[in-house]
Amino acid sequence: MPPKPDLKSIVAGIHADLAPRFGEGKVADYIPQLARVDPRRFGLAVVTLEGETFLAGDAELPFSIQSISKALMLTLALGRHGETIWKRVGREPSGSAFNSIVQLEAESGIPRNPFINAGAIVVTDTLLAGHTPREAIAEIVRFVRFLADEEGIVTDKAVARSEEATGDRNRALAHFMHSFGTLKHPVDHVLGVYFHHCALAMSCRQLAKAGLFLANNGRNPVTGHSVISSARARRINALMLTCGHYDGSGDFAYRVGLPGKSGVGGGILAIAPGHASIAVWSPGLDATGNSLLGSIALEMLANRAGWSVFGH
Incomplete structure (x- = not known):
């Protein structure tokens, strides 16, 4: 060794x-x-x-962990829903920018993987099942505290508001997927939860x-x-x-x-x-x-x- x-x-x-x-x-x-x-x-x-x-x-x-949260949310979603999530999101590298809409159109609203924005929005949609947005956010924060074994972890509200104010591209992705039936919950609910887990500090x-x-x-x-x-x-x-x-x-x-x-x-x-x-x-x-x-x-x-x- x-x-x-x-x-x-x-x-x-x-x-x-x-x-x-x-x-x-x-x-x-x-x-x-x-x-x-x-x-x-x-x-x-x-x-x-x-x-x-x-x-x-x-x-x-x-600091604002942003898309690192996508790996933790995938973990939570797999624990809750198992392999069924792969019916709604792929596992292939995208080769396109993280907020691209081009592939989504070509691939009927199924995002390439759970780590580009569109894919993470679908994963977030699965976490809303049976929950209000507020409950889903609370569960996410609890889960991340459990992973880190630290109680003090919170969402940075100012960053979440900042993302909400500048999130037009993510709104476009979400509405586009909603039109294909890829998202099951109202777009505003899904994005509210998505912006909050990206704003974890x-x-x-x-x-x-x-x-x-x-x-x-x-x-x-x-x-x-x-x-x-x-x-x-x-x-x-x-x-x-x-x-x-x-x-x-x-x-x-x-x-x-x-x-x-x-x-x-x-x-x-x-x-x-x-x-x-x-x-x-x-x-x-x-x-x-x-x-x-x-x-x-x-x-x-x-x-x-x-x-x-x-x-x-």
């Missing part, structure tokens, strides 16, 4: 190596609240299956803790809580590897070699199966809407720890 990586020095080294570049990339400015974030923020958290935590930079500062440390079950066959090794079956955890990881970074997913798999889910708030949750859960935050984005320095930090970590799922 290879020696255990010295994660303390690896995490500190990545922070030191990237410090001269803090602020690179372009902060998401189409959601006004996100445009206000300091672009020089940088946080990194690694939580191992043994429960050890390694932090650097702004790892304790909450979490720190890198909390996010890494929340993802730990995906590194350990569906069970959180620290709390002992079983979240999802090992087969479903494996499938969520597979989707994160192939679809988790929009149309930059292939490049991320090539460079980093870990399942990951990004968000336009500049966060990325990455999973090293059998080893650790990792969260990084750097608000400046690259051309495909993924954290520029966050992706580089994860490439460094995967290389230095020897954690790529494709081998050393």
Whole structure:
């Protein structure tokens, strides 16, 4: 067996190596609240299956997790509805922008995967079954608190309002799918819940803790809580590897070699199966809407720890 990586020095080294570049990339400015974030923020958290935590930079500062919530919502939906959700959303990489409507028309209102906006809106629709929007939001917040084993996680109301005010593209996607019968609930209800789970605020440390079950066959090794079956955890990881970074997913798999889910708030949750859960935050984005320095930090970590799922 290879020696255990010295994660303390690896995490500190990545922070030191990237410090001269803090602020690179372009902060998401189409959601006004996100445009206000300091672009020089940088946080990194690694939580191992043994429960050890390694932090650097702004790892304790909450930020808007945005589309990272899509991986957690998929987990909740699979737990509630099982494999039936795949009748309404696909599992293929899209190759198009995360908010594209072009494929939806060609493919009769069935989104390519659960991590583009249209797919996540369908997953959110499944979470509304039997619930009012308020109840669904409360259940989602409870579930994320359960995953992270932290009570203080909340939705940032200002970000949710900001998304609501600028969500015309998402409204168009939702109405389009509703016309095909892909959505079962009123569009405003579905989008209200969708905007709220995208507006969850979490720190890198909390996010890494929340993802730990995906590194350990569906069970959180620290709390002992079983979240999802090992087969479903494996499938969520597979989707994160192939679809988790929009149309930059292939490049991320090539460079980093870990399942990951990004968000336009500049966060990325990455999973090293059998080893650790990792969260990084750097608000400046690259051309495909993924954290520029966050992706580089994860490439460094995967290389230095020897954690790529494709081998050393």
